[in-house]
Amino acid sequence: MTLLKPTAAQIDAVLTGGRPICAFLHDLDALNRHARDIAGSLPPRVELFYAVKANNDSRILGTLAPHVAGFEVASSGEILKVREAVGADARIIMGGPARTREDIELVLAQGVERLHVESLHALRLVNAVAMQAGAVLPILLRVNLAGPVPGATLTMGGAATQFGIAQPDIPEALKLLRDCPALRFEGFHFHTVSNNRDAAGHAALCAMELGLARSWATEHGLDLAVVNLGGGWGVDYGDPDWRFDVDGFARAFAPHVGEDIRLQFECGRILTAYHAAYVCEILDLKFVHGRTFALLRGGTHHFRLPSSWGHNHPFLILPRDAWPHPWPRPECRDINLTLAGELCTPKDVLARNVPVERARIGDLACFLMAGAYGWDISHHDFLCHPHPQHVYLGAYEHANPRVFSTGSTSFS
Numbered sequence: 001m002t003l004l005k006p007t008a009a010q011i012d013a014v015l016t017g018g019r020p021i022c023a024f025l026h027d028l029d030a031l032n033r034h035a036r037d038i039a040g041s042l043p044p045r046v047e048l049f050y051a052v053k054a055n056n057d058s059r060i061l062g063t064l065a066p067h068v069a070g071f072e073v074a075s076s077g078e079i080l081k082v083r084e085a086v087g088a089d090a091r092i093i094m095g096g097p098a099r100t101r102e103d104i105e106l107v108l109a110q111g112v113e114r115l116h117v118e119s120l121h122a123l124r125l126v127n128a129v130a131m132q133a134g135a136v137l138p139i140l141l142r143v144n145l146a147g148p149v150p151g152a153t154l155t156m157g158g159a160a161t162q163f164g165i166a167q168p169d170i171p172e173a174l175k176l177l178r179d180c181p182a183l184r185f186e187g188f189h190f191h192t193v194s195n196n197r198d199a200a201g202h203a204a205l206c207a208m209e210l211g212l213a214r215s216w217a218t219e220h221g222l223d224l225a226v227v228n229l230g231g232g233w234g235v236d237y238g239d240p241d242w243r244f245d246v247d248g249f250a251r252a253f254a255p256h257v258g259e260d261i262r263l264q265f266e267c268g269r270i271l272t273a274y275h276a277a278y279v280c281e282i283l284d285l286k287f288v289h290g291r292t293f294a295l296l297r298g299g300t301h302h303f304r305l306p307s308s309w310g311h312n313h314p315f316l317i318l319p320r321d322a323w324p325h326p327w328p329r330p331e332c333r334d335i336n337l338t339l340a341g342e343l344c345t346p347k348d349v350l351a352r353n354v355p356v357e358r359a360r361i362g363d364l365a366c367f368l369m370a371g372a373y374g375w376d377i378s379h380h381d382f383l384c385h386p387h388p389q390h391v392y393l394g395a396y397e398h399a400n401p402r403v404f405s406t407g408s409t410s411f412s
Ligand SMILES: *Cc1c(COP(=O)(O)O)cnc(C)c1O
Pocket: 051, 053, 054, 072, 095, 096, 191, 193, 194, 195, 230, 231, 232, 233, 266, 267, 268, 269, 270
C-alpha cells in the first residue's frame, strides 16, 4: 500500500509563488489505486460507500467515484457537493444526528436513496415531510448499542452519545413505523466506532450487529433488505506504514454475508488518509523554558486533527538548501522538537518533543497521512492567515472537466 511522502525537491517543483510554503498536496493517482484495491477486496453483495465528511474536496470525490458504490453524507451541503462533483447519477445515502425539515426536503428533491433515522421525533418529522411531498422514503434505523464496545479511538455507540436510537427503544421505533406510511423500513444502521485497528475485532463487532439486525427482523416480522455497518476501519498515526487488514476483515466477515441482505459499509478515514500531505515551511526556531520550538507557516487552523486527538502527528523534516538572508542560518540538531503553528494560542501544536536530527529555518515540516479529517475539520479563518495552497498531483482525468482542471505531475 502506498503513502504520499514527497521530497523537498518535488514540493519545490510543484509549488510556485515565492512565499513561505504552506500547502496540502494530494496524490490523486495513488488515491485512485488505493480506493480500487480496497473496494476490490470486499465480497460480492457488499457495498462500500465513501463517508464524505472525511474529506469533501470535489477532486477527491471525483477520484473515488468509479470505485465506491456511492457517497454517505451528513448534511444538505454534502448532498450538493456530491451532486456538483460527481453528478446526478451518484448514489447518496444520508445519516446524521440532527435533522431539519429543509434537509428532508432536499433529500427528496435530490434523489437521496435512503435516510438513516436517529430518533423517534426524527421518524415522525421525516414521515410528515415525505407525506406532504407525496413520497415514500426508504429508511434505516440507526442503533446505539446497549453494551460497551471494546477498543478504537472514537466511540459513537455502546456509550452515552448523541448518536442513533438507544437499543432499548428500538421496539418502540419499530412500532411507531407502522404509523408512518411515507417511510419504507429497509433495515438497520450501525456506526459504532471510528479508527478501529483490530480487523478481527471489527469483523466480530459487525457480525454481532448483523446478528442483532436479523434477530429483530425475525422477532418483529420485518423484511430486512439492508444492513449498514458504518465505517471505522482504522489507520495508525503512530506508524504510517501500518495498514488495516482489509483482506483479513473481508475473510472473517465473509461467512456472515448471505444472499438475502444487502450489506453496506461507509468508510472515510481509511480511504482518504494516506494520499495527502500537509507541508509547512519553518519560519522560526526558538528555545524556551527548556523546550525547542519550530514555528510553522500554518498550523491547527488548517490541520486540527493532531490537537483534536491530542497526538503527535507523523512528520518528516525536509531539508532545503536555499537561505536568502545575510545572517547565519539558525538550526538545531539532535533535539526533541515541538512543531507549533502561527496562531496566538499555546494549543496550536501539531507534535510535541519529537526527536529530530536537524531542523533549520527554511526547511519544511511535512505532515503525512493528512487527507482525512484534516483541512475539513479545521477553523480556517481563526486569525485570518492566508489559506494553504491545494495542489493535486496525478494524470488522473475525469469525465467532469469542471472538476479536473489541474494536475499532470506524478509523485509515484
Ligand atoms: C464519520 C462517519 C463514518 C466514517 O467513519 P470513518 O471512521 O472515517 O470510517 C461513517 N458513518 C457515519 C455515520 C459517520 O458519522
